[in-house]
Amino acid sequence: MPTEILVRTQGIVKRYGRTQAINGIEVEIPKGIVVGLVGPNGSGKSTFLKLLAGVLRPDAGTVTINGLPVGIKTKARVSYQPEIDCLYDWMTVQQVLDFTATLVPDWRPKRADEMIAFLNLDRGVKVRHLSKGMRARLKLVVTLSRDADLFLLDEPLSGIDPPSRLRIIKTLISGYEAGRHTIILSTHEVAETEGIFERIIFLDKGQIKVDADAQELRSQHGRSIQGLFEEVYQ
Amino acid sequence: MRDGFQVKLDFDSTRPIYMQIIDEVKRAVARNLLMPGGKLPSQRELAEAARVNPNTVQRAYREMEAMGLVETKRGEGTYIREDDGLLASLRGEMAQTAVDNFIRQVLALGLKEAEIVKLVTSRYKELQNGKRGEQDDAH
Structure with a gap:
């Protein structure tokens, strides 16, 4: 069975002023896998995801999704969760859901309800009164309730309490439809997520340092991705 | 679970x-x-x-x-x-793996076959006695 390529980048470059955030990344990601995008702060993870999401345009090179250059058509099939908190403070949890449902073409209310229940979110509470962990949970509901092809999650676990992290990982697994959904998740907390990754891309200074099958990496080096991460970036 | x-x-x-x-x-x-x-x-x-x-x-x-x-x-x-047959074969397989590991470890320490057998026999007795002792204590 030929693997269908979902994401293809060719020689992408992105600069912020004089800072080179992405420096010539070539990558092909097939449909239906979970990819861990790993690297220290400033390695280009967020910029890379933004280029795929179409939030930023590359200064050079091309990004295609499903063979289409990133644009309105691809955005309709991509669910992107930025690292920053993008929820309106004054809305209640229910208002966030209703609002998002009007913005995206592929909202799945049933899936949202399941996740709200599993993640113990209270629909009546205002966003400003949610703890950081609860806000992170709500962000996840907003991202994963779409019927998209590609889910881009930028540091969904960063700075969040362990119980919320655990719930978030379980939610990712429970909703994941193997072969249909592709997830690219950036993190520098590898230990908790490494079991869900099938492929690992290590970024460093805007370039790919390692790009390999997660199991092959472990078998080759006899250690966890977390261990390798510490070794590669020490 | x-x-x-x-x-x-x-x-x-x-x-x-x-x-x-x-x-x-x-x-x-x-x-x-x-x-x-x-x-x-x-x-x-x-x-x-x-x-x-x-x-x-x-x-x-x-x-x-x-x-x-x-x-x-x-x-x-x-x-x-x-x-x-499944249970028996699984137990056999796991016991064999455990014994293989044990033999490799003691061979690496330089023990000979006779010494290994002797050691197993004496340790087995000791551990069984220890277990009985624990049970006695419990009563």
């Missing part, structure tokens, strides 16, 4: 995760934590509990079916096969 069956994975091991899942099921059967005819957790339940990709669990279940350890009843779930 049901029947005290839990999956512990070691990501620092070179052993692939799907094989570690199979090892855990075998161990649970050998230790009577999973009975022949007993139901395994669904693939998704196990993926969530062990925090691994559902694809990895699917592969483990497929391999276990191919090796005759489990059978899948459509729309019902996956069950440990009811096979009298």
Whole structure:
């Protein structure tokens, strides 16, 4: 069975002023896998995801999704969760859901309800009164309730309490439809997520340092991705 | 998870995760934590509990079916096969692995066969006595 390529980048470059955030990344990601995008702060993870999401345009090179250059058509099939908190403070949890449902073409209310229940979110509470962990949970509901092809999650676990992290990982697994959904998740907390990754891309200074099958990496080096991460970036 | 069956994975091991899942099921059967005819957790339940990709669990279940350890009843779930020989062969396989590891370790220390046998016999007696002692204390 030929693997269908979902994401293809060719020689992408992105600069912020004089800072080179992405420096010539070539990558092909097939449909239906979970990819861990790993690297220290400033390695280009967020910029890379933004280029795929179409939030930023590359200064050079091309990004295609499903063979289409990133644009309105691809955005309709991509669910992107930025690292920053993008929820309106004054809305209640229910208002966030209703609002998002009007913005995206592929909202799945049933899936949202399941996740709200599993993640113990209270629909009546205002966003400003949610703890950081609860806000992170709500962000996840907003991202994963779409019927998209590609889910881009930028540091969904960063700075969040362990119980919320655990719930978030379980939610990712429970909703994941193997072969249909592709997830690219950036993190520098590898230990908790490494079991869900099938492929690992290590970024460093805007370039790919390692790009390999997660199991092959472990078998080759006899250690966890977390261990390798510490070794590669020490 | 049901029947005290839990999956512990070691990501620092070179052993692939799907094989570690199979090892855990075998161990649970050998230790009577999973009975022949007993139901395994669904693939998704196990993926969530062990925090691994559902694809990895699917592969483990497929391999276990191919090796005759489990059978899948459509729309019902996956069950440990009811096979009298299965339990015995799993226990035999695990005991052999444990003994092989032990022999390798003591050989590395420079012990000879006769010494190993003697050591096993004397330690066995000692451990059994110790166990009896504990039971006496309990009374």
